[in-house]
Amino acid sequence: MATLLKHSAKYALSGRLARLCVHSRHGGLQCLQPCLLPHQRSASTGSKILVEMDNSTGIAVLTMKSPPVNSLSLDFLTEFSISLEKLELDRGCRGVILTSALPKIFSAGLDIMEMCGKSPEHCGEFWKAVQEMWLRLYGSSMITIAAINGSSPAGGCLMALACDYRIMAENPKYSIGLNETQLGIVAPFWFKDTLVNTVGNRVAELSLQLGLLYSAPDALRTGLVDLLVPEDKVLSTASQTMTQWLAIPGENAIGSNPRVSSSKVDLTPKVHMVDLSHSSESMCSLNWIPWTCSNRA
Numbered sequence: 014m015a016t017l018l019k020h021s022a023k024y025a026l027s028g029r030l031a032r033l034c035v036h037s038r039h040g041g042l043q044c045l046q047p048c049l050l051p052h053q054r055s056a057s058t059g060s061k062i063l064v065e066m067d068n069s070t071g072i073a074v075l076t077m078k079s080p081p082v083n084s085l086s087l088d089f090l091t092e093f094s095i096s097l098e099k100l101e102l103d104r105g106c107r108g109v110i111l112t113s114a115l116p117k118i119f120s121a122g123l124d125i126m127e128m129c130g131k132s133p134e135h136c137g138e139f140w141k142a143v144q145e146m147w148l149r150l151y152g153s154s155m156i157t158i159a160a161i162n163g164s165s166p167a168g169g170c171l172m173a174l175a176c177d178y179r180i181m182a183e184n185p186k187y188s189i190g191l192n193e194t195q196l197g198i199v200a201p202f203w204f205k206d207t208l209v210n211t212v213g214n215r216v217a218e219l220s221l222q223l224g225l226l227y228s229a230p231d232a233l234r235t236g237l238v239d240l241l242v243p244e245d246k247v248l249s250t251a252s253q254t255m256t257q258w259l260a261i262p263g264e265n266a267i268g269s270n271p272r273v274s275s276s277k278v279d280l281t282p283k284v285h286m287v288d289l290s291h292s293s294e295s296m297c298s299l300n301w302i303p304w305t306c307s308n309r310a
């Protein structure tokens with residue numbers, strides 16, 4: 014479950030992201046425009062991501078808004094990770110709903126233009142940003158729910174898989190899956206592991222070998238998504254589900270893992286990023302921590 018990594022990734026990444034904010038040539042914090050909305054709501058928007066925070070519930074909605082297909086470019090990934098880190102550092106934020114502002118598309122996955130004709134340095138930077146997005150989402154200490162309101166192939170599916178729960182629009186035209194094999198590329202092992210954790214070994218094996226994209230009903234049948242609802246109910250259902258999840262006692266609950274709930278514990282990163290500048294091979298080594306880190310109190 015995603016919560017296994019939440020605290021370790023939180024502390025592993027904040028330093029790197031802080032550096033990205035200062036040094037990145039690809040957007041960064043300076044593009045986020047905070048503004049206050051009524052009823053304890055606040056919003057910040059960059060060019061590709063809108064974050065709306067409801068301080069009364071502790072729920073943030075992170076909306077991807079990068080036409081035409083929310084492809085995961087370096088700029089997009091950088092803005093995404095920075096947005097998530099800001100929420101992670103906001104102790105008032107306990108849950109994040111990830112969704113899309115684009116009709117019919119959740120995310121088309123990695124931006125194909127980032128993968129051809131680029132320098133090795135650029136490829137290395139891009140690939141690190143892909144890992145960082147996954148680590149930050151999968152390792153979040155917040156509850157994360159994907160409100161999948163459109164198609165979500167490959168890296169788009171990975172984003173959804175990295176969340177704690179997946180709610181998809183019951184439109185049979187929408188598809189989701191790790192279809193890399195169909196594109197002639199091999200899904201990295203951590204894509205595979207994320208899929209196995211969700212659907213089990215056999216379904217993952219078939220999905221990856223055949224590069225299957227599932228229709229929404231089939232995605233529900235295989236367990237790739239947890240719930241189908243009418244398209245206009247995806248976001249409201251995600252909010253209701255989040256409220257239920259947040260009612261579960263959090264990290265300060267009696268009997269919770271003392272390593273996590275004490276402020277003096279050693280939260281040295283258990284997740285290591287490796288330099289991939291010269292490699293398109295797999296990327297991060299994960300030392301699983303022995304307790305499940307629970308959600309925020």
Ligand SMILES: CCCCCCCCCC/C=C/CC(=O)SCCNC(=O)CCNC(=O)[C@H](O)C(C)(C)COP(=O)(O)OP(=O)(O)OC[C@H]1O[C@@H](n2cnc3c(N)ncnc32)[C@H](O)[C@@H]1OP(=O)(O)O
Pocket residue numbers: 081082084085117118120121122123124125126127128129135136137139140164166167168169193196198199200201293
């Ligand atoms: C550099 C580092 C080296 C590392 C190399 C490692 C290699 C291993 C990586 C393994 C992991 C891969 C994960 C991935 O995510 S790979 C990307 C896979 N994505 C796809 O295959 C999606 C392809 N797109 C679609 O299926 C469809 O476009 C859609 C999302 C279902 C939408 O369909 P729709 O009919 O509505 O729209 P169009 O197809 O007409 O597309 C509209 C425009 O969007 C452009 N587009 C689509 N997908 C992408 C994309 N992934 N990146 C960039 N651009 C994309 C498309 O070209 C159209 O543009 P146009 O209007 O200008 O023609």
